[in-house]
Every structure is written in structure tokens, then in C-alpha cells.
Amino acid sequence: MHTLKLKLKKQSYDIIIGSDILRCLGKYIQKLDIGKDAYVITNTFLKNKYGDQLKRGLVKSGFTVRFKTVPDTEKSKSIETATSLIKDITAYDKKKKIFVVAFGGGVIGDLAGFTASIYKRGIPYIQVPTTLLAQVDSSIGGKTAVDLSQGKNLVGAFYQPRLVFTDAALLKSLDARQVRAGLAEVIKYGIIKDARLFAFMENKHKDILSLKPGALEFIITRCSKIKADIVGLDEREEKGIRTILNFGHTIGHAIEAAAGFKGYNHGEAIALGMLIASDISRKLGLANDATTQRIENLIMAVGLPAKIKKISFAGIIKMHYHDKKFIGSQNRFVLIKDIGKTRIVKNIPLKIISQALRERI
Amino acid sequence: MHTLKLKLKKQSYDIIIGSDILRCLGKYIQKLDIGKDAYVITNTFLKNKYGDQLKRGLVKSGFTVRFKTVPDTEKSKSIETATSLIKDITAYDKKKKIFVVAFGGGVIGDLAGFTASIYKRGIPYIQVPTTLLAQVDSSIGGKTAVDLSQGKNLVGAFYQPRLVFTDAALLKSLDARQVRAGLAEVIKYGIIKDARLFAFMENKHKDILSLKPGALEFIITRCSKIKADIVGLDEREEKGIRTILNFGHTIGHAIEAAAGFKGYNHGEAIALGMLIASDISRKLGLANDATTQRIENLIMAVGLPAKIKKISFAGIIKMHYHDKKFIGSQNRFVLIKDIGKTRIVKNIPLKIISQALRERI
Numbered sequence: 001m002h003t004l005k006l007k008l009k010k011q012s013y014d015i016i017i018g019s020d021i022l023r024c025l026g027k028y029i030q031k032l033d034i035g036k037d038a039y040v041i042t043n044t045f046l047k048n049k050y051g052d053q054l055k056r057g058l059v060k061s062g063f064t065v066r067f068k069t070v071p072d073t074e075k076s077k078s079i080e081t082a083t084s085l086i087k088d089i090t091a092y093d094k095k096k097k098i099f100v101v102a103f104g105g106g107v108i109g110d111l112a113g114f115t116a117s118i119y120k121r122g123i124p125y126i127q128v129p130t131t132l133l134a135q136v137d138s139s140i141g142g143k144t145a146v147d148l149s150q151g152k153n154l155v156g157a158f159y160q161p162r163l164v165f166t167d168a169a170l171l172k173s174l175d176a177r178q179v180r181a182g183l184a185e186v187i188k189y190g191i192i193k194d195a196r197l198f199a200f201m202e203n204k205h206k207d208i209l210s211l212k213p214g215a216l217e218f219i220i221t222r223c224s225k226i227k228a229d230i231v232g233l234d235e236r237e238e239k240g241i242r243t244i245l246n247f248g249h250t251i252g253h254a255i256e257a258a259a260g261f262k263g264y265n266h267g268e269a270i271a272l273g274m275l276i277a278s279d280i281s282r283k284l285g286l287a288n289d290a291t292t293q294r295i296e297n298l299i300m301a302v303g304l305p306a307k308i309k310k311i312s313f314a315g316i317i318k319m320h321y322h323d324k325k326f327i328g329s330q331n332r333f334v335l336i337k338d339i340g341k342t343r344i345v346k347n348i349p350l351k352i353i354s355q356a357l358r359e360r361i
Numbered sequence: 362m363h364t365l366k367l368k369l370k371k372q373s374y375d376i377i378i379g380s381d382i383l384r385c386l387g388k389y390i391q392k393l394d395i396g397k398d399a400y401v402i403t404n405t406f407l408k409n410k411y412g413d414q415l416k417r418g419l420v421k422s423g424f425t426v427r428f429k430t431v432p433d434t435e436k437s438k439s440i441e442t443a444t445s446l447i448k449d450i451t452a453y454d455k456k457k458k459i460f461v462v463a464f465g466g467g468v469i470g471d472l473a474g475f476t477a478s479i480y481k482r483g484i485p486y487i488q489v490p491t492t493l494l495a496q497v498d499s500s501i502g503g504k505t506a507v508d509l510s511q512g513k514n515l516v517g518a519f520y521q522p523r524l525v526f527t528d529a530a531l532l533k534s535l536d537a538r539q540v541r542a543g544l545a546e547v548i549k550y551g552i553i554k555d556a557r558l559f560a561f562m563e564n565k566h567k568d569i570l571s572l573k574p575g576a577l578e579f580i581i582t583r584c585s586k587i588k589a590d591i592v593g594l595d596e597r598e599e600k601g602i603r604t605i606l607n608f609g610h611t612i613g614h615a616i617e618a619a620a621g622f623k624g625y626n627h628g629e630a631i632a633l634g635m636l637i638a639s640d641i642s643r644k645l646g647l648a649n650d651a652t653t654q655r656i657e658n659l660i661m662a663v664g665l666p667a668k669i670k671k672i673s674f675a676g677i678i679k680m681h682y683h684d685k686k687f688i689g690s691q692n693r694f695v696l697i698k699d700i701g702k703t704r705i706v707k708n709i710p711l712k713i714i715s716q717a718l719r720e721r722i
Binding site for chain 2: 009010079083086087090091117118119120121122143144145148149150151154155156157158236
């Protein structure tokens with residue numbers, strides 16, 4: 001079991017990482033002194049599979065537990081769902097102290113975190129992420145949000161959890177495609193900050209894909225540490241330090257959007273975005289062939305796509321221009337010099353972006 | 362013109378107080394470097410009366426201005442209104458930097474502040490309070506909220522404005538009852554923290570009621586300073602320091618609620634709540650007769666009620682027990698020892714509360 005600390009000026013918190021540790025959750029929450037009543041936001045699948053185990057561990061530590069399930073789709077990330085959760089919480093919140101447990105993937109984490117942030121100007125919440133993507137990324141750092149029809153994540157808050165509790169054994173509930181989607185973010189952490197993690201992935205990707213606890217704990221811990229350190233330095237994305245986490249996301253988001261958020265999941269789109277960002281890095285003479293080849297090899301080894309299918313070049317370019325990572329009319333890319341070394345480059349000629357993109361279609 | 366500073370660890374801000382200064386607003390916002398596009402949330406009355414003046418001052422300083430009016434009733438403080446404002450903002454927010462100006466009383470300030478807090482995880486906002494109540498209290502301190510059918514202010518955020526810009530001349534738009542409602546909070550500041558302010562009110566209440574600029578600026582500045590100092594020490598009501606601001610509010614809220622938020626406005630209910638809290642202080646031997654008599658005299662001199670009408674004793678007691686200022690099953694009152702000196706007292710026997718209440722019915 002590993003304990004990391006996300007250090008913040010106001011309220012630091014722990015990230016606990018282990019395997020088969022769900023039953024210990026209550027003990028960790030107890031130490032926080034945040035209340036007695038756990039309001040667990042999850043989905044039906046997770047509740048059926050792990051609900052009893054989760055509840056037993058909490059009740060044993062003296063907590064009352066109430067489950068609330070929401071459909072596990074992006075549609076749940078709405079103001080309407082957050083409002084209905086809050087109305088349900090008010091009925092349960094009888095003068096005792098209530099806190100929220102987000103038990104699920106990114107959708108549930110974002111929704112539950114946002115709900116906790118606005119109920120009575122903020123009640124405590126705990127992240128118990130159940131997907132690899134959420135475990136290595138979205139559960140850490142306090143970015144909460146819901147969507148509008150006008151765009152994803154347009155409504156939200158920076159609101160930190162009081163604990164991130166990551167049980168690698170929960171990943172057994174995922175299908176292989178979801179695991180691979182999470183691995184895209186793990187590869188990203190290796191590329192932007194951690195050559196050792198990248199090399200570990202190259203050597204052990206089979207262990208990871210077969211969900212060996214040791215390998216999973218290793219990669220989750222390395223990624224969580226990187227994310228926690230970056231967030232600790234730039235909690236609200238004001239200093240540009242968090243920017244490197246967007247490696248692969250500029251084109252990745254455009255691909256996701258051009259596919260109408262259907263054809264590719266987030267990890268697959270980011271894998272393609274990373275390949276194109278690394279192609280651009282090579283074309284600009286920042287990274288060499290060997291480096292970009294290693295990236296492509298690893299992405300393909302874990303079963304992530306290396307070619308874009310069924311989306312037009314024009315569609316991606318159009319979405320790219322809508323991206324919020326444009327500052328004014330400038331584009332801005334996170335590029336790489338080597339594994340573990342990044343560089344932010346502005347105003348890359350459209351010709352180079354187009355070339356890199358076309359080579360992947 | 363007076364400039365106060367609300368000192369916070371993360372982001373301090375100025376409170377500007379003057380008379381006939383609306384045209385200077387642009388110059389003050391310019392210094393903040395928070396964007397180019399002002400999204401002004403207000404009501405139709407204020408827009409018709411001051412919209413041109415406000416707009417000219419902003420345009421002169423290089424800002425674009427868009428007005429959005431909402432009905433000036435508590436019903437506007439809803440998640441639905443906040444959502445519709447955000448959808449409107451997304452249409453206006455074209456890659457340039459947008460910020461919100463809350464131009465109104467407490468309802469608009471709370472709603473606009475909450476809207477700004479959740480759009481894109483927070484965009485800057487400016488408070489330009491137009492009622493006395495908002496100028497001396499709600500515009501300062503970053504408590505934003507909207508209501509649910511389950512209760513007032515149940516959804517919200519602590520989210521500080523980047524500037525509070527208070528123009529005492531705007532109070533000319535108020536009717537006498539609204540001015541008196543604000544004076545209840547001014548009297549409260551005197552009682553809890555500022556014997557000099559209280560004495561000023563005793564001597565100059567006629568100047569204040571006839572809206573003499575000098576008298577208004579004096580009381581607004583004293584109150585804003587007290588509020589700013591308290592918020593600076595206890596931004597999120599975690600240390601109990603903000604508690605004294607609740608003087609008169611325990612019973613006051615119960616009276617407001619028992620009257621269905623119709624019979625009494627907030628200031629009138631607080632005036633009654635302060636009288637009862639001061640009666641309780643006397644009954645417990647904390648304050649002497651002369652002190653409580655001065656309070657009653659001043660409240661009556663400014664035309665605020667000293668007797669409760671048309672609400673039953675039972676109704677108030679029932680609402681009192683629903684109050685969030687109960688900690689567990691204990692009651693908790695802010696009481697007084699003298700003008701300017703408070704004491705928090707827990708677990709006051711119901712008999713004493715009832716006695717004090719009955720004497721005011």
C-alpha cells in the first residue's frame with residue numbers, strides 16, 4: 001500500500017493506493033473527522049458488484065451509508081442530475097454531518113465532486129475511482145464539472161477531495177478497452193515526466209494488461225505522484241504548470257469532438273493526439289525518430305489505435321479551431337524533446353499540423 | 362471616496378465607497394486586468410435608470426458591455442436562472458475574456474456571484490451593490506448562493522469578487538422601507554463591533570434617512586470595514602469569527618420564515634431578532650437596562666418595528682428549531698454585554714427565549 005500527499009496551501013490530502021483495500025476505506029475516512037453520514041454516488045453495476053463490501057467497511061467504522069445511483073453515461077454529467085442529487089441530499093442531511101463518496105469513473109467523480117462543491121457552499125467528498133483513467137488522472141486535482149449542451153465541462157468548480165482512495169483490484173470490473181483507455185494517460189505521464197515509467201510500460205505491458213496487482217500499483221503510484229506534484233504547484237491552472245498534462249489533448253479533443261464523442265473514447269483519442277504531437281515534434285526537429293518510434297511502438301503494444309478511421313481531416317481541423325487551448329488566435333501545443341521532456345510551442349504553422357494529421361488518416 | 366482592502370491569503374480585493382462614482386467604474390476594473398467583456402446582470406428598473414451611465418463609463422475604458430436582466434425577486438435565485446445565464450454567457454464568450462458585473466441588491470449579487478463561480482470553474486466578477494443591505498453586507502465576503510424549494514441558500518459557493526464598488530448615490534432609487542431594512546444591518550454592526558458607529562446613528566439618523574451623502578458614506582465605510590476585517594480573518598466561516606455577524610439572525614430568520622418570507626423583509630426581521638437577543642442578554646444579566654433601551658430607541662427612531670405582528674409564537678418557535686445555527690441539538694446565540702461587545706452563549710433555556718419572544722408579540 002502506498003500513501004502519497006497532495007500538498008496544497010489550504011488543505012492537503014492523501015492519495016492511498018493499494019489492491020483489495022476497499023474494506024479499509026472507513027478507517028481512512030474516520031481519521032479525517034468529516035462527519036458520520038456517507039452519501040455514496042455510484043452506478044448500478046458498481047453498486048451491485050461492490051456495494052455490500054463498501055458498505056460493510058464503512059458501517060464497521062461507524063458510518064451510516066446511503067447509496068445513490070446515476071446512469072454511467074456522459075449524460076449524467078448535467079446540472080439537472082447535480083440538482084436532483086442535492087435535493088436528495090437535503091432529505092438525508094438531518095443536522096448530522098454528511099459527506100459525499102464518489103464511487104465510480106470520471107463521470108461520477110466529476111458529477112459527485114461538483115455536487116459536493118455547491119451543496120451548502122461545499123461539503124467534504126472522497127474520491128474512490130474505479131477506472132484506470134480516473135485512478136491516474138481525474139480523481140486527483142479537484143477539477144469538477146458538468147456539461148452543457150453548449151460544451152463539455154462548461155460548468156464546474158475547483159474543489160479538492162479530502163481523500164483519494166484507489167483500489168487497483170477494482171479494475172477487474174473493466175473491459176479491456178477501458179483498461180487500454182486508461183493506459184493512454186499512463187503513457188502520457190511517462191512521456192511528459194517519467195522515462196522510468198515509460199520504460200516500465202515497455203517491459204511490463206503484458207503484466208499490466210492482465211491486471212497483475214504489482215504492476216498496476218506501480219503505474220498508478222507513479223502517475224498519481226506526477227499528477228499530485230503538478231496540481232500542488234498549480235492548483236487552479238493559473239501558472240501554466242498544469243499545461244503539460246494536456247500533451248496529446250489538443251488534437252485528441254478535436255478527434256473526440258469530430259467523432260461526436262462516439263467513435264473514440266477519451267484514451268483512444270488521446271493516444272492519437274499524442275502520436276500527432278510527437279510527429280509534430282519530430283517535424284520541428286525537437287524530437288528524433290527513435291523517440292517517436294518508441295512512443296508509437298508502446299501505443300500499439302497496449303492495443304491503442306495509431307491511425308484515425310472514419311473521421312475526416314476537415315472535421316478534425318474545424319474542431320481544433322474551437323479548442324479552448326487556443327489563446328486568442330494562437331494555437332499552443334505541448335511537444336516533446338525526449339521521453340520525459342516537454343516543451344510548450346505556440347503558433348505552429350497549420351501546414352505542419354495538417355501534414356502530421358494527414359499521415360495518421 | 363474611500364478605499365478599503367479585504368485582505369485574503371489568495372486574492373485580496375478593494376472595496377471602493379463614494380457618491381456619484383458610477384462613471385468611474387471602468388477605470389477601477391481596468392486596473393484588475395480581468396478581461397474586456399463586461400456581462401452585467403441586473404434588473405429592468407436599474408437598467409432603465411442607470412444602464413446608460415454604467416455603460417458609458419465602461420465603454421470609455423474600453424470594455425464591451427452586455428446587459429442581462431432578471432426579475433428582482435427571490436425566485437430569481439434559482440439553479441434554473443443561473444443555468445440560463447450561463448447558457449447566455451457561452452454565446453457571448455467568444456475567445457475573449459469575459460467577466461460578470463453584479464449590478465443590484467442581494468438577490469442579484471448572490472445569483473451573479475454563484476453564476477460566475479461555476480462558469481468554466483470560475484470567472485471574475487465585480488459587485489456593484491445598489492441597496493443599503495447589499496452595500497454594507499452581502500456584496501462583501503464572497504458568500505454566493507441560490508435557493509432550492511427545500512430551503513434558502515442551499516446551493517452556493519464561497520467565491521470572492523475582484524472588486525466591490527459602492528456608490529451611495531444609488532440608494533436614491535430605494536423606497537424608504539428598503540433603506541430602513543439596510544439600516545437594521547448598520548445598527549447590527551454598531552452593536553456588535555462599533556460603539557462610535559452606534560452613537561453616530563443615534564445622532565444622525567435623520568441625515569441618514571434623508572440620504573445625505575456624507576452620512577451615508579460614513580456608515581457604509583464603517584460597516585464595510587467591519588465586514589471586511591471579519592471576512593479576512595475567517596473567509597469560510599470555519600473559525601467561528603464570522604459568527605458574531607449573526608447577531609439578531611437566530612430569531613430574525615425564524616420570524617422571516619414563520620411569516621413565509623412575506624410579512625417582514627430581512628432587515629425588519631433582523632431588527633426584531635436583535636431586540637429579542639438584547640432582551641435575552643438583559644434577562645441573563647449580561648447587558649444592563651440602559652444598553653438595551655438605547656438599542657430599542659435607535660431601532661424605533663429609524664422606523665424599524667419593535668413588536669411582532671400577525672405571526673404566532675408557536676410558528677416562530679417551530680422555525681427556530683429548524684435553524685441551521687443549532688449545532689446538534691444545542692441552540693447558540695450571539696448576545697451582547699454592551700454596545701460594541703458580544704458574547705456567544707450556547708444552550709439558553711427555552712423558557713428564557715420564550716419569555717423574551719412573548720414580550721415582543
